Every structure is written in structure tokens, then in C-alpha cells.
Amino acid sequence: MASAAALAHPNIAFVKYWGNQDESFRLPSNGSISMNLDGLFTRTKITWNENRKSSKDTLTLNGVPITGRALQRVSNFLDLVRQMAGLDLRAEVVSENNFPSGAGIASSASAFAALALASTRAAGLDLEPGALSRLARRGSGSACRSIPGGFVEWTAGTSDEDSFAATIAPPEHWPLVDVIAILSSAHKTTGSTEGHALAGTSPLQAARVNDAPRRLDLCRRAILERDFAAFADIVEADSNLMHAVMTTSSPPLFYWQPGTLAVMQAVRAARLNGQPACTTVDAGPNVHVICEKASATKIVKMVGSIPGVREVRAAQAGGPARLVEVE
Amino acid sequence: MASAAALAHPNIAFVKYWGNQDESFRLPSNGSISMNLDGLFTRTKITWNENRKSSKDTLTLNGVPITGRALQRVSNFLDLVRQMAGLDLRAEVVSENNFPSGAGIASSASAFAALALASTRAAGLDLEPGALSRLARRGSGSACRSIPGGFVEWTAGTSDEDSFAATIAPPEHWPLVDVIAILSSAHKTTGSTEGHALAGTSPLQAARVNDAPRRLDLCRRAILERDFAAFADIVEADSNLMHAVMTTSSPPLFYWQPGTLAVMQAVRAARLNGQPACTTVDAGPNVHVICEKASATKIVKMVGSIPGVREVRAAQAGGPARLVEVE
Numbered sequence: 001m002a003s004a005a006a007l008a009h010p011n012i013a014f015v016k017y018w019g020n021q022d023e024s025f026r027l028p029s030n031g032s033i034s035m036n037l038d039g040l041f042t043r044t045k046i047t048w049n050e051n052r053k054s055s056k057d058t059l060t061l062n063g064v065p066i067t068g069r070a071l072q073r074v075s076n077f078l079d080l081v082r083q084m085a086g087l088d089l090r091a092e093v094v095s096e097n098n099f100p101s102g103a104g105i106a107s108s109a110s111a112f113a114a115l116a117l118a119s120t121r122a123a124g125l126d127l128e129p130g131a132l133s134r135l136a137r138r139g140s141g142s143a144c145r146s147i148p149g150g151f152v153e154w155t156a157g158t159s160d161e162d163s164f165a166a167t168i169a170p171p172e173h174w175p176l177v178d179v180i181a182i183l184s185s186a187h188k189t190t191g192s193t194e195g196h197a198l199a200g201t202s203p204l205q206a207a208r209v210n211d212a213p214r215r216l217d218l219c220r221r222a223i224l225e226r227d228f229a230a231f232a233d234i235v236e237a238d239s240n241l242m243h244a245v246m247t248t249s250s251p252p253l254f255y256w257q258p259g260t261l262a263v264m265q266a267v268r269a270a271r272l273n274g275q276p277a278c279t280t281v282d283a284g285p286n287v288h289v290i291c292e293k294a295s296a297t298k299i300v301k302m303v304g305s306i307p308g309v310r311e312v313r314a315a316q317a318g319g320p321a322r323l324v325e326v327e
Numbered sequence: 328m329a330s331a332a333a334l335a336h337p338n339i340a341f342v343k344y345w346g347n348q349d350e351s352f353r354l355p356s357n358g359s360i361s362m363n364l365d366g367l368f369t370r371t372k373i374t375w376n377e378n379r380k381s382s383k384d385t386l387t388l389n390g391v392p393i394t395g396r397a398l399q400r401v402s403n404f405l406d407l408v409r410q411m412a413g414l415d416l417r418a419e420v421v422s423e424n425n426f427p428s429g430a431g432i433a434s435s436a437s438a439f440a441a442l443a444l445a446s447t448r449a450a451g452l453d454l455e456p457g458a459l460s461r462l463a464r465r466g467s468g469s470a471c472r473s474i475p476g477g478f479v480e481w482t483a484g485t486s487d488e489d490s491f492a493a494t495i496a497p498p499e500h501w502p503l504v505d506v507i508a509i510l511s512s513a514h515k516t517t518g519s520t521e522g523h524a525l526a527g528t529s530p531l532q533a534a535r536v537n538d539a540p541r542r543l544d545l546c547r548r549a550i551l552e553r554d555f556a557a558f559a560d561i562v563e564a565d566s567n568l569m570h571a572v573m574t575t576s577s578p579p580l581f582y583w584q585p586g587t588l589a590v591m592q593a594v595r596a597a598r599l600n601g602q603p604a605c606t607t608v609d610a611g612p613n614v615h616v617i618c619e620k621a622s623a624t625k626i627v628k629m630v631g632s633i634p635g636v637r638e639v640r641a642a643q644a645g646g647p648a649r650l651v652e653v654e
Contacts, residue, residue: 203538204531204571211530240579244531244571252567254592258585258635265581308585 004122005045008113008146008321009036010105012178012288014235014280015219016242017141017154019199019209026141027163029199030212031156033219034145037178038171038318042110044095045326046118054090061095077112077139078119085123099313105180106192106282112139113146113321121323132321133164141196149320151223153216171317174226175293181303182311183259183285190253192283195246202249208241228292232271232278235290239280246283257285259308266306275299331449332372335440335473335648336363337432339505339615341562341607342546343569344468344481346526346536353468354490356526357539358483360546361472364505365498365645369437371422372653373445381417388422404439404466405446412450426640432507433519433609439466440473440648448650459648460491468523476647478550480543498644501553502620508630509638510586510612517580519610522573529576535568555619559598559605562617566607573610584612586635593633602626
């Protein structure tokens with residue numbers, strides 16, 4: 001029985017991934033930049049079952065046995081690992097998130113990053129970080145950004161070989177905090193995988209993609225220079241561009257709720273009033289309010305007082321996916 | 328003393344005007360389609376003052392003397408009429424709207440349509456409808472659509488000569504109702520004239536403009552065939568495209584309020600539930616809910632019960648700008 005366990009953080013994108021140039025390889029239409037979220041993590045243990053009579057992978061998530069599409073997605077991913085390692089064994093995967101699903105934080109990034117690391121190590125492979133990031137990408141696009149630590153850029157690339165993420169600055173480079181305003185725990189009506197496939201139906205997606213190198217340059221530079229004003233402008237613009245594509249696809253995808261707009265507008269008003277904070281919204285209703293650590297307490301209080309906000313969580317920049325002891 | 332009076336309706340655009348190819352001539356970046364709103368109107372009386380000592384135009388709006396920028400805009404418009412008529416007289420303009428400003432209905436379209444008709448007639452000119460529409464366009468772009476009656480298309484054109492609006496179907500062609508959900512009477516933070524000038528700063532405007540012929544075809548055909556399902560899809564898509572450009576311009580323009588989204592989502596849910604209704608939002612927070620007359624009573628009640636909606640108004644398709652008796 002070969003086992004390994006790994007931990008990975010979810011991440012919040014500042015320049016966002018929306019749409020694929022290749023759906024099956026999850027090659028994104030444009031590059032993206034994100035920050036790992038410390039304190040939040042998925043912890044995954046995998047055991048390659050040497051009993052060859054075992055014909056199926058098994059998955060337990062937060063103590064609950066999982067079957068159906070979610071298990072199939074994990075099995076498909078493990079097929080890639082089996083192929084790389086020349087392995088003909090089934091796996092037992094036991095995974096836990098320390099944040100509830102529906103807490104406004106996508107768990108597929110941390111889940112497939114942790115699974116990529118644990119499954120390859122347990123199979124006797126020791127992939128270099130770029131190869132591990134490429135592998136994680138096959139499970140969930142944004143998972144490739146949860147492999148390296150701190151502030152991360154995913155280079156879109158043009159093939160499986162050159163599409164992976166790498167650190168552009170370590171976590172301690174800039175003490176940013178993601179203050180997550182949680183509005184709703186309702187499940188998404190359209191998941192990200194389905195949503196990505198719709199991006200091309202918007203007449204605006206090509207323009208958004210063509211403009212991405214400019215946004216990546218602005219965002220990367222703002223992070224490297226710790227220039228919050230420049231950072232806020234490009235982060236909000238990029239989020240709005242993604243939702244512009246979403247709301248103009250066929251069918252249109254509306255992830256914003258009334259409370260989403262209320263938080264976006266309150267933060268924008270606070271910034272015009274001298275408070276350094278900005279917002280970004282993923283494929284869900286919750287708002288990620290980004291600020292510097294020095295003003296986080298104030299922002300948490302402000303955001304928590306906005307009608308419609310049910311809960312607030314805060315996370316600083318987190319480290320890379322890493323092996324942990326098998327319990 | 329040469330006097331004339333005219334009345335014109337505001338209009339609601341189904342394929343929207345946003346951005347100019349030429350700011351000073353108000354040549355739009357793309358064509359648009361609208362419906363005049365019956366029951367709502369601006370009534371304007373003009374007198375060319377033959378006392379040549381009078382050196383200034385005067386404007387009274389809803390009984391209040393107006394000076395400053397609003398008067399200057401009217402004077403600049405009257406300069407065009409003076410030039411056409413070879414006139415060297417100042418004017419007294421008395422205008423009234425039967426709908427309050429800030430009722431969710433832009434008044435500049437009906438205002439400049441009524442003024443174009445009254446001022447030219449009082450100056451002894453009898454312009455054919457296309458020329459009148461072109462003239463109204465110089466005062467406010469969308470005013471050119473309030474000159475003809477019913478369902479109207481403004482052909483973008485490429486010069487002052489070929490940019491004007493014409494009827495594509497008379498008011499009685501299709502008994503549509505615009506149910507206006509009024510959320511706020513607060514004044515816009517960014518007026519339309521300023522907003523149009525920002526359209527080109529969005530990386531999405533070119534794609535929106537390039538796609539406009541397709542939307543115009545779909546919308547025109549849906550109106551001519553009275554196909555509500557096709558109409559609803561293209562009207563909502565077009566509104567979302569305009570707001571996509573607005574929210575991604577520099578600076579971004581957010582006209583949607585939390586209540587705007589609440590109404591949009593309630594109407595969308597009702598439509599998925601079999602109720603033929605759709606929404607469109609102009610450069611303000613209020614929502615125009617378009618439905619057929621048969622279901623208008625139901626829609627008015629439904630919209631009025633949505634939290635945040637302060638008032639509801641309803642208007643059917645209206646006629647052209649027309650002369651009225653000078654009181």
C-alpha cells in the first residue's frame with residue numbers, strides 16, 4: 001500500500017481565467033494571475049490499493065463517500081497519473097476542506113492541486129513544480145495556480161507542455177488580505193466547467209482575450225511594485241470584463257446578486273474616500289474585497305455591516321501545495 | 328412674433344445607442360431600434376422674438392427659468408435652425424414634460440424632438456421627416472428616434488446626411504407595453520453625453536459595435552414578426568452588451584443598482600416560468616420591463632411587489648412628434 005498526503009490552498013484570481021482554447025486539455029484562452037489563500041486548504045490522502053481485485057477508485061470528501069460525476073472527474077484525473085507512472089492500481093482518496101463548500105471559495109483548485117501532489121508521490125513520481133502545475137491543470141484549470149506559492153501567474157501557453165503556473169512573488173512580498181463577503185451558500189446554477197465552455201458564445205470574449213496581455217502586465221507590475229492604486233484599477237476592470245462576457249454569453253450567466261453589487265459599490269465608495277480596497281468576483285455571488293493588512297480589521301467591519309452579507313472571512317497570501325504526514 | 332408648438336414622446340431603445348463615431352455631429356457608433364412611449368410627452372412652444380434688442384434665447388422648463396449649460400445646449404441647437412432659416416432672432420422657449428425628471432425616462436429625446444419641430448415651423452421651414460430627424464439628432468442623439476412614430480430604427484450612417492431615424496412599424500403593429508420599474512429618482516452621476524464619450528475607452532466597445540448589424544437584424548425581424556421569444560432574447564442581450572461596455576470603460580460606469588438586478592432576475596425567472604416579459608436598462612438604475620398588453624396588468628403588479636421598486640409606470644407604443652395648437 002503506497003500512500004501520500006498533501007495540502008493545497010485555494011486561490012483568488014486578480015486577472016481571471018474564463019474560457020478555454022482547448023477544453024479537454026484545459027488550455028485557457030488567456031493567462032491569469034492569482035494569490036493563494038493562507039489558512040484555507042484542502043488536505044488529501046491517497047492510497048494506491050495493491051489489491052488488484054479492486055476495480056474502482058473511491059473518494060471520500062469531508063467524511064462522505066462520493067460517487068457519480070465528482071468521482072468520475074477524480075478517476076479521469078487519476079488515469080493521467082496511472083499513465084505517467086505505468087500503474088494499474090485503483091486509489092482510495094480521502095479529502096477534507098477546512099472551509100465549507102459554498103463559502104464563496106471554489107474548492108476545485110485546492111482539491112486538484114493537493115490530489116496532483118499526493119497521487120504522484122504515492123505513485124513514486126517526483127515531478128518538478130512546472131510539471132506538477134501542468135498535471136493539476138488537467139483536473140481543474142485554476143488548480144495549476146495552487147501548486148506554486150504566494151503570487152502566481154499562469155502562462156496560457158499554446159499546448160499541454162507550456163501551459164502552467166509559477167510564482168511571481170512569495171507570500172511575504174506584499175501583505176494583502178482577501179476579505180471574503182459571503183452572501184449566499186446556494187449552489188451555483190452553472191458550474192465553472194460548463195461556464196468556460198460558454199465563453200466563446202459572447203461577442204465580447206475575443207476582445208477580452210486579446211486585451212489580456214495588457215492586463216497581465218499592469219497587474220504583475222502593480223504586485224511587484226506594491227502599487228495598490230494601480231492594482232485596484234486593474235483588478236476591478238478585469239473582474240468586470242469577465243462578468244461582461246458572462247452576462248453576454250448564450251445563455252447569459254448572471255453570477256452577481258443584488259448584494260454583490262451593494263458590496264462592490266460600498267467598497268468603490270470607500271476607495272474614492274481614501275480607503276485602499278478593491279473588489280473581485282468569481283463565478284458566484286460572493287465578493288472578494290482585497291486590501292492591505294494594515295486596514296483589514298476596518299474593512300472586515302465595514303463589509304460585515306453591509307446588508308445582505310451573511311459572513312466574512314479573511315485570508316492572507318498562502319504558500320505552495322506541500323506534502324504532509326500521512327495520518 | 329412667429330410661434331409654434333409641438334409635442335414629442337420619449338422612446339425606449341431595444342437595440343441601444345452607446346458611443347459616437349463623431350461627437351460633435353452625434354453620429355452614433357451603431358444603429359439602434361426603439362419604441363416611442365405613448366402618454367408620456369414633452370410639449371414645447373417657441374416664439375422667435377422680433378425685437379432685435381433681445382440678445383439671448385430664454386428657456387422655461389416646467390415653469391422654471393433655466394440658465395447655464397442646459398440653456399447653452401438649447402441655444403447651440405437653435406443656432407442650427409437660425410442658420411437653416413437665415414434668421415437673426417432670439418427665441419423664447421417654454422417646455423413642459425408630463426413626466427417628472429428622474430422618473431426613469433430620459434427627457435432629452437422628447438425635448439429635442441419637440442424643439443426641432445416647433446422651432447423650424449415657427450421659423451417658416453417645413454422639413455421632411457428625415458431632415459427633421461437629422462436636426463433633432465444634433466440636439467440629442469436619441470431625439471432623432473422621437474421624430475417618427477411607433478417602432479423606429481435609427482440608421483447609424485456615415486455623415487450628417489445619412490444618419491437619421493424612420494418608422495419600421497406603426498404603433499398599432501404590436502401592442503407592447505413598457506412597464507417602467509422606478510427605483511431611484513436620484514440624478515445620474517454621469518450623464519449620457521459624457522458617457523457616450525467614454526464608450527471608446529472600453530476594450531469591448533469595438534466588438535459590441537461590430538456585432539450591432541446582427542442584433543439590429545434580429546430585433547427588427549422579431550418586431551416585424553411579433554415574435555416575443557426572439558425579441559426578449561435580443562433585447563436583454565443588447566442591454567447587457569451596453570452595460571458590459573459601461574462597466575469596463577475608464578472610469579467604469581455602473582448604472583445598475585442592487586434593485587436593478589433584483590428586477591432583472593425576477594423578470595427572467597418569470598419568463599422561464601412562461602410569462603412573456605423581458606428587461607432593458609438605460610443609463611440609469613430603472614428597469615424597463617417590456618411585455619405584451621395582454622399581460623401588462625399582471626406584470627405591473629409583479630414588478631410593483633419587488634422590494635426596492637418605488638413606483639411603476641406603463642406606456643404603449645406612441646406616435647410621431649407633431650404640431651399642437653399654440654396656447
